[in-house]
Amino acid sequence: MTTAAPEPEGNRPPPARRRPGGRTARIRTQVLDAVLAELGERGYDGLTMEAVAARAGVHRATVYRRWGDVGGLLADVLDAAGDDDWQPPDTGSLEGDLTALNQEIQDAMTAQPPIMASLIAASFRSEKAADAQQRLWEDRYARCEITVGRAVRRGELPPHTDARRLLIAATAPLYHQLVLLRTPADPHLPGRAARTAALAAAAGAFAGPSRVGGV
Amino acid sequence: MTTAAPEPEGNRPPPARRRPGGRTARIRTQVLDAVLAELGERGYDGLTMEAVAARAGVHRATVYRRWGDVGGLLADVLDAAGDDDWQPPDTGSLEGDLTALNQEIQDAMTAQPPIMASLIAASFRSEKAADAQQRLWEDRYARCEITVGRAVRRGELPPHTDARRLLIAATAPLYHQLVLLRTPADPHLPGRAARTAALAAAAGAFAGPSRVGGV
Numbered sequence: 001m002t003t004a005a006p007e008p009e010g011n012r013p014p015p016a017r018r019r020p021g022g023r024t025a026r027i028r029t030q031v032l033d034a035v036l037a038e039l040g041e042r043g044y045d046g047l048t049m050e051a052v053a054a055r056a057g058v059h060r061a062t063v064y065r066r067w068g069d070v071g072g073l074l075a076d077v078l079d080a081a082g083d084d085d086w087q088p089p090d091t092g093s094l095e096g097d098l099t100a101l102n103q104e105i106q107d108a109m110t111a112q113p114p115i116m117a118s119l120i121a122a123s124f125r126s127e128k129a130a131d132a133q134q135r136l137w138e139d140r141y142a143r144c145e146i147t148v149g150r151a152v153r154r155g156e157l158p159p160h161t162d163a164r165r166l167l168i169a170a171t172a173p174l175y176h177q178l179v180l181l182r183t184p185a186d187p188h189l190p191g192r193a194a195r196t197a198a199l200a201a202a203a204g205a206f207a208g209p210s211r212v213g214g215v
Numbered sequence: 216m217t218t219a220a221p222e223p224e225g226n227r228p229p230p231a232r233r234r235p236g237g238r239t240a241r242i243r244t245q246v247l248d249a250v251l252a253e254l255g256e257r258g259y260d261g262l263t264m265e266a267v268a269a270r271a272g273v274h275r276a277t278v279y280r281r282w283g284d285v286g287g288l289l290a291d292v293l294d295a296a297g298d299d300d301w302q303p304p305d306t307g308s309l310e311g312d313l314t315a316l317n318q319e320i321q322d323a324m325t326a327q328p329p330i331m332a333s334l335i336a337a338s339f340r341s342e343k344a345a346d347a348q349q350r351l352w353e354d355r356y357a358r359c360e361i362t363v364g365r366a367v368r369r370g371e372l373p374p375h376t377d378a379r380r381l382l383i384a385a386t387a388p389l390y391h392q393l394v395l396l397r398t399p400a401d402p403h404l405p406g407r408a409a410r411t412a413a414l415a416a417a418a419g420a421f422a423g424p425s426r427v428g429g430v
Contacts, residue, residue, distance in 0.1 A: 120395070121339040123395075124336040124339045124340075125339075130397060133395075134396055134397060137395070137396055138396075165407070165411075168388050168391055168392065168396075169384075169388055169408075169411050171391075172387035172388045172390070172391035173383050173384055173387045175387070175390075175391055175395055176383055176386075176387035176390055176391065177383065179395070180335070180338075180348075180352070180390055180394070181349055181352055181353075181383075182345060182349060192380070192420075193384070195420060196380075196384050196412075196415045196420040196421070197411075197415070199414070199415045199418040199419070199420045200411045200412070200414045200415040200418070200420070202418070203414040203415070203417070203418055204414070205407075205410060205411040205414045205415070206411070
């Protein structure tokens with residue numbers, strides 16, 4: 001679950017989407033790639049509309065007209081990141097699925113350049129980026145409901161397990177350690193956080209009717 | 216566990232510490248109170264050395280000499296927040312203790328003015344603040360080890376339960392929801408996250424020899 005930013009190439013629409021007449025789409029791709037590159041090199045403080053336009057080879061006025069400001073650019077990067085075919089891992093067990101998911105998150109959070117970490121940091125500077133970051137996370141949680149559904153069908157979980165609460169419990173320790181406590185990546189962390197959530201889930205911690213927005 | 220910032224008054228040394236000859240300490244108190252007030256009113260972007268000095272009634276040169284920059288001020292606010300007598304709640308059960316702890320965190324995170332939330336946001340802008348934030352969190356985790364020790368003695372947990380991992384599992388969902396997902400405070404969240412961690416702990420999720428820095 002590369003919840004904030006998949007690898008930069010993940011933001012590039014695959015060739016099939018570059019339809020004839022797709023100049024608008026092509027400009028978007030160029031600009032968003034430039035945002036990721038600038039963010040990776042300079043972080044939020046070095047990210048300017050001018051630098052993005054220059055790097056993308058797109059007229060500055062176009063960038064201003066279409067994205068408004070740096071927050072608009074970041075929000076569109078995040079929205080584009082959610083416009084992919086990502087599906088959660090399917091390993092055959094709940095603990096395996098959650099471990100693989102956590103491994104993806106840890107890999108993305110510790111990748112160089114630190115695109116995902118920079119996007120999360122930027123979400124504290126821009127309301128637009130924060131809103132887009134939340135949309136992306138909620139989209140990822142929704143896509144991961146299938147993970148919980150499969151575990152229920154395998155008899156690993158009670159039927160009315162709240163997928164969102166389970167997913168937050170499984171992934172939150174990674175964000176807490178990597179984003180807030182800023183501890184170095186720990187190879188045991190993805191599996192341990194997954195196992196903790198799976199044990200709690202099997203003990204009924206997330207049982208009960210699912211509530212919208214519930215935790 | 217008001218891990219980032221207790222109520223502003225928590226940063227004011229109690230009268231007993233205001234020893235005669237404590238002009239330095241008095242200035243520190245005035246300046247740190249001013250930082251909290253400015254941060255609460257204006258957030259990081261509005262926080263300046265000049266405004267803090269003016270509000271504290273302290274000469275600007277003194278503030279620059281002693282704290283260097285805004286990051287230095289924030290770091291000292293966080294260090295001062297850790298210089299208190301805080302002890303974790305003692306309710307008689309692990310789940311009760313973790314629920315009470317989570318309630319303290321949720322109350323602090325959603326307090327107005329949003330001092331704690333602003334300090335966490337500021338830690339993405341200043342290395343000094345980030346380092347101090349981490350020191351404060353680690354101090355709080357260390358103080359909470361007693362919570363796990365009591366649960367072990369009551370027979371609620373296996374003897375070699377890793378306190379830090381348990382505490383992170385119990386509290387991380389709150390930070391994830393309130394800081395990163397920015398969902399509104401949910402009155403069920405403190406208890407649910409506590410129960411999840413307690414169930415996982417009872418199932419042995421955090422058993423094993425404690426490792427320094429381990430998760």
